[in-house]
Amino acid sequence: MPPIFLSSTYVQESPGVHKGFEYTRSHNPTRYALERCIARLEGSTLTKEQDASFGGFAFSSGMAAVSSTLDLLDSGDHVIAMDDLYGGTNRLFNKVKRRSSGLDFSFIDLTNLEALEQSITDKTKLIWIETPTNPMLKLVDLEGVVSIAKNRGILLACDNTFATPALQHPLELGFDIVMHSATKYLGGHSDVVSGILVTGNETLAERIRFVHNSAGPILSPFDSYLVLRGVKTLSLRMRRHCSSAMKIATWLESHDEIERVIYPGLPSHPQYTIAQKQMRIDDVPVGGGMITCIVKGGEDRSKVFLEKLQIFSLAESLGGVESLVEHPAIMTHASVPTEMRDDLGIDDGLVRLSVGIEDCDDLIKDLEQALN
Numbered sequence: 001m002p003p004i005f006l007s008s009t010y011v012q013e014s015p016g017v018h019k020g021f022e023y024t025r026s027h028n029p030t031r032y033a034l035e036r037c038i039a040r041l042e043g044s045t046l047t048k049e050q051d052a053s054f055g056g057f058a059f060s061s062g063m064a065a066v067s068s069t070l071d072l073l074d075s076g077d078h079v080i081a082m083d084d085l086y087g088g089t090n091r092l093f094n095k096v097k098r099r100s101s102g103l104d105f106s107f108i109d110l111t112n113l114e115a116l117e118q119s120i121t122d123k124t125k126l127i128w129i130e131t132p133t134n135p136m137l138k139l140v141d142l143e144g145v146v147s148i149a150k151n152r153g154i155l156l157a158c159d160n161t162f163a164t165p166a167l168q169h170p171l172e173l174g175f176d177i178v179m180h181s182a183t184k185y186l187g188g189h190s191d192v193v194s195g196i197l198v199t200g201n202e203t204l205a206e207r208i209r210f211v212h213n214s215a216g217p218i219l220s221p222f223d224s225y226l227v228l229r230g231v232k233t234l235s236l237r238m239r240r241h242c243s244s245a246m247k248i249a250t251w252l253e254s255h256d257e258i259e260r261v262i263y264p265g266l267p268s269h270p271q272y273t274i275a276q277k278q279m280r281i282d283d284v285p286v287g288g289g290m291i292t293c294i295v296k297g298g299e300d301r302s303k304v305f306l307e308k309l310q311i312f313s314l315a316e317s318l319g320g321v322e323s324l325v326e327h328p329a330i331m332t333h334a335s336v337p338t339e340m341r342d343d344l345g346i347d348d349g350l351v352r353l354s355v356g357i358e359d360c361d362d363l364i365k366d367l368e369q370a371l372n
Contacts, residue, residue: 002033004225026213030221031058034228035196038186041165041231042198043172046205055205057197057212058224062161062181063088064217065195067097069126069157069177071211072204075102078123080116082140083107084133084344086181087333089159095335107340111271113144120152130159131168132279135292135328135352136344137262139271142278146174155204161185161319162290166238167279171200177208184319185289188230188237192223237321237357239281241289244363245355249291251364257305257371259349262292290318291353295371299348302327306351308370311362318354323363325353 005028010021021027035056039046044055059065066089073079081093085107093105108119110129127149131140142158149156157177158170164185170178180186182194199205212218219227242265249263261268264275265287276285295302306314312325316332326332328346336346355363 002030002225002228004221005029006221024221025216025218028218028221028224030228031219031224034058034219034224034231037228037231038165038180038182038196039198041234042160042178043165043169044198044200046200046202054209055199057208058182058219058227059195059197059212060217060219060223061193062179062183062195063092065179065181065197066092066159068208068211068215068217069128069179069197070097070101070103071215072155072207073101073103073125076104076123077125078104078106078121079126079128080106080108080110080119080124081128082130082133082138083109083340084136084138085128085130086134086159086161087328087335089128089130090333090340091335109138110140110145111138113141113148116145117148120149120154124152124154126155126157128157128159130162132162132264132288132290134162134290135333135346135350137162137264137269137288137290137292139264139269139274139278141271141274142168142170142173142175150174162288163279164234164238166235167242167281167286167288171198173278176201176204182227182230183317185238185241186231186234186319187227188233188319188321189226190317190320190322192226192230194219194223194227235281238286238289240357241355242281242286244357244360245289245291245353246287247360248353248355248364248367249287252291252293252367255371257296259294259296263287263290289355291355293351293353294347294349295351297349299327299329302349302351305370309366310369311358311366312353312370318352320354321357323354323356323358325351328352 039056046055180196
């Protein structure tokens with residue numbers, strides 16, 4: 001394992017002459033190891049030792065990574081964002097950056113590429129998507145977005161948290177920036193908060209590094225070590241997450257107490273064909289480790305279900321080795337305006353499952369006893 005370099009500053013050979021490390025906000029060997037690793041996993045070729053050639057950047061949280069992406073823009077710029085977003089991203093866009101940075105946001109259902117094309121203006125400088133989305137698990141056709149926007153000088157950024165580089169590679173399909181909440185699947189053990197940005201464009205890498213160093217939302221050496229540790233088992237974990245989630249989603253779809261199951265690996269999913277095309281492990285289509293379902297009986301019934309679970313832990317976040325379950329309308333997406341939640345279908349019976357790596361039969365038995 002790479003060592004944890006806790007040094008905040010480094011001795012120089014002569015004034016202004018150092019050995020590649022000067023001050024840990026700007027340079028840290030442990031953070032560099034993580035950044036190069038994630039950059040390679042996402043398909044960036046910018047992994048040389050020169051600063052400007054690094055394609056990966058590790059942040060103190062996923063939201064810090066999102067915020068730093070918006071700091072690449074100028075006041076008055078227009079951003080097109082997916083309508084279904086993580087609640088924290090929606091809050092940052094609507095309640096912080098709209099006011100503090102003078103940015104204009106349009107929230108569009110980007111499963112409809114015609115709606116995307118109609119929303120682009122001469123001030124549009126960034127398209128921000130999640131795929132799969134949080135919590136409704138919508139999928140966006142990445143190649144379709146590239147074909148519409150790439151030649152218009154618009155930055156394309158994809159939150160790849162739910163899919164991870166084990167399943168999906170937006171850079172290889174033409175996106176400029178990939179973002180991760182590394183708190184989730186990359187870290188994988190619910191013991192670190194972190195964010196990642198990756199780019200394959202050297203000019204864009206220089207701009208991100210300038211923001212990264214200037215604003216200082218850097219990841220600590222110890223947290224960099226924890227994420228790097230988690231990444232070493234990412235491929236193995238994602239195989240288990242995906243196989244168990246497929247089995248559980250199929251089981252839930254036939255249960256009398258479940259009104260609807262939303263899972264990209266099921267033929268019933270509206271973007272099933274896109275999932276088959278762009279979410280794959282070893283060229284085999286997979287649906288990911290997240291399941292959203294609607295429990296019959298609304299909020300009261302869903303609360304009873306959530307409280308009765310014993311192996312699934314009732315908690316926010318996702319992507320850990322342990323299975324988690326939550327109620328988006330009350331928990332992760334409470335900050336999203338009610339009318340927007342209603343439009344997206346985030347109703348009071350909706351629950352979100354993050355399927356862990358426990359024995360799948362045990363997980364199904366837990367769901368069965370809680371539903372009954």
